[in-house]
Amino acid sequence: MYKRLELHNHTTESDGSLTPAALIDFLQKDKVDAFAITDHNTISGHGKIKEFLIKNSSPISCIYGMEYTTYYGHILCFNLTEYVPWENINIHKPELLFAAAREKGALVGVAHPFSYGHPFARGCRFDMEIHDFNSFDFIEIFNNLEPLHEVNERGLIWWEELVLKGYPLAFTCGMDLHGSWDMSNHYATYIEGTLDGDISEELETAIRHQRTWISRGPLLVAAVEKEKEDITFTIADTGKPGYLHEDSDPYYLSIRTKKGILTKEISVRIPAVVTLKELEYEPILLPKLYHKDTRIENLIAVAPAIKL
Known part of the structure; x- marks a missing residue:
């Protein structure tokens, strides 16, 4: 939990x-x-x-x-x-x-x-x-x-x-x-x-x-599958009181590495899968969750660093 x-x-x-x-x-x-x-x-x-x-x-x-x-x-x-x-x-x-x-x-x-x-x-x-x-x-x-x-x-x-x-x-x-x-x-x-x-x-x-x-509400959770060389990201609800989100507003997954930032749309129903190749096999990944767009004003959650 x-x-x-x-x-x-x-x-x-x-x-x-x-x-x-x-x-x-x-x-x-x-x-x-x-x-x-x-x-x-x-x-x-x-x-x-x-x-x-x-x-x-x-x-x-x-x-x-x-x-x-x-x-x-x-x-x-x-x-x-x-x-x-x-x-x-x-x-x-x-x-x-x-x-x-x-x-x-x-x-x-x-x-x-x-x-x-x-x-x-x-x-x-x-x-x-x-x-x-x-x-x-x-x-x-x-x-x-x-x-x-x-x-x-x-x-x-x-x-x-x-x-x-x-x-x-x-x-x-x-x-x-x-x-x-x-x-x-x-x-x-x-x-x-x-x-x-x-x-x-x-x-x-x-x-x-x-x-x-x-997080202001939901959490961004990562599951690393090294054999498949991919990472599955899901959104977990916490039930935090007062969280504001419109269903029409899309969520975005952002992953920062030393070489840059990868962004993908993600849904509470459909996980986002990112391959290590897409991330250029960088050893340290910093995932964040946004809604609407990836401006800091719309940052929803920061997840733990992933070290591969």
Whole structure:
């Protein structure tokens, strides 16, 4: 099964307007399977959320984390169960903090890397100089309420360029919730899991193996058949509330490689088959799903990178 995750959320423990209990209630009503608590520079909400979930036998799962919020950029951490000090953050060596968080078992990622910075929102843009792109685990390629072209499209392209260079980076997205905001037709992160699976372990597996999806509604799923030298792409419904799509609008499959982009029409009823020959036997493929046309405004889903 595919699980919908909301991986960037704040409460009254930092600068959000929802208490931990209110955040849980809000996300459950929107049919979220699991969420991350990522308050700014504090894990004070962890205990309150654990207590609430146990007391109320809530079906939703929590991924415990934090957002390191500095003057040089924001760093998301998932599965961070112990506060890691960051007072000596170095704009020229973010790898030091990446390593410290990873040593505690955390998954480490760059949040909204191209967000507006000074003078609009000092510190939101990621201005740290990364020298080792193997030193962290993922990039938040879409922060839903940020500008599409100036911020999110640049984040997507940055991730694509790094993966095409061979770096094993996963991607996520987030609402960056600070209140009861409308999540209709926005991107959510999806991973594979089981009904009673441990969400922290499932997220760890997904990010370590670059098996995350983001989507506003349906997922783009690939099945590689190396013996036949082809890949079959299908569209899987997630039932995400608020997804908007007209039946008359065609879907398009787009696959980016180092050599270019291949585009094919695809249907929810008829899979699209792509041969490795069409892709010039490129070893890394980056599939995306669009509707109407392949402008960024009509991007529906980003699928995991395919490495042949």
